[in-house]
Amino acid sequence: MSSLKNVLNLQAGLGVLANIFLFFFYTFIILGHRTKPIDLISCQLTFIHIVMVLTGADIWLTDLFESLNFENDFKCKATFYISRVMRGLSICMTCLLSVFQAVTISPNKSWLAKFKYKLKKYMIYATLFTWSFNLLFISNQIFYVGAFTNMSETNQVKVTKYCSLSPMTYIIRELVLTVTISRDVFLVGVMLTTSAYMVIILFRHQRQCKHLHSISHLRASPEKRATQTILLLMVFFVIMYWVNLIISSTSFLLRKYNPDIFTVQKFVVNAYPTITPLVQISSDNRVINMLKNLQAMRYQIFKKG
Structure with missing residues (x-):
């Protein structure tokens, strides 16, 4: 257990x-x-992931709450609300990232091309x-979350x-689900x-480049590299989403809190x-060039020193 933590x-x-x-x-x-328009989403996604990881490693958040002398009920509601909101935002922003990248690389003759010029507005x-x-959808659920009391006397389901x-x-549960x-x-x-x-766009582009037999065209453009990166993230997200869904469903069916399963689930969520x-x-x-420039500056300062 300690090794998992x-x-x-x-x-x-x-x-x-x-x-x-x-x-x-x-x-x-x-x-x-x-x-670039995609940078606006990427910036928000990184902020969301910072909060996700911090709430996922609840030992940090617990220490913070304890230092501020917050009550257990508030800790539970705050942690639950923040983590659920961030998970929802993560999947939404990841989806937006894929949609806007698809619009960005779409051919000028496609029906998506008309959205390119208003991409930032949309x-x-x-x-x-x-x-x-x-923020609004998760807010009603915090009324059903609180500090754990005694499961033998209530119908509470222990979630942490x-x-x-x-x-x-019944109506609220079915609506939320x-x-x-x-x-x-x-x-x-x-x-x-x-x-x-x-993938279809990249395949067509690759085929055209091979047909032209041009070395310059065969080099990966920034748009192509960005698209390949987003595709990799999409695949990884979907895999982690289904793994987390299986673990969550298993825990819900067992209706029993298992610290080992909960820790594994947090690891999957934070992956x-x-x-x-x-x-x-x-x-x-841009990041690679910035790191190279910083390294070069550091070398020059070290050399002068």
Whole structure:
């Protein structure tokens, strides 16, 4: 058990550091007016993943709450609300990332081309709706979460070591499940559709390049590298989503809190927000060039010193 927690904290530390670095990088790019429309989503996604990882490694959040002398009930409600909102935002923003990248690389003759010129405008509307929907949708669920008392006397379902979920009415439970499942199925379906579309676009581009027999055309363009990166993230997200769904369903059917299963589930949930910034850092030439420049500056300063 302790080894699992150590691995989880190591994962959390790596995820937080990588996402913080990427968040400041995108913030600097956006403030410098050299931004791409996709950078606006990527910046938000890194912020969401920072909060996700911090709430996932609940030992950090528990220490923070204890230092501020917050009550157990508030700890449970705050942790539950923040983690659920961030998970919802993660899948929504990842879906938006795939959709807008598909629009970006779409051929000029396609029906998606007409959206290219208003991409930034649509992106702002989409992100505002995404944040508003997730913040409001999860808010009603915090009334059913509280500090764990005694399961032998109530019908509470223990969801963490210290928190439990009180039984909902039939209508509310079915409404929450329907909206959540519909949202996830729709977004995963959109991601798979846009991913297939981008694969087709890349395949056609590769075939045209081979037909032209031009070395310059065979070189991967920034758009192609960005598309390949997003495709990799889409595949990894869908895999982690289904693994987490299987673990969550198993825990719900057992109706029993198992610390080992819960720790494994947190590891799976934090896998995507941890891997995402590492993939983006290694594939974005702007980040690579910045790191090279920093290394060169460091070498010059060390040489002069």
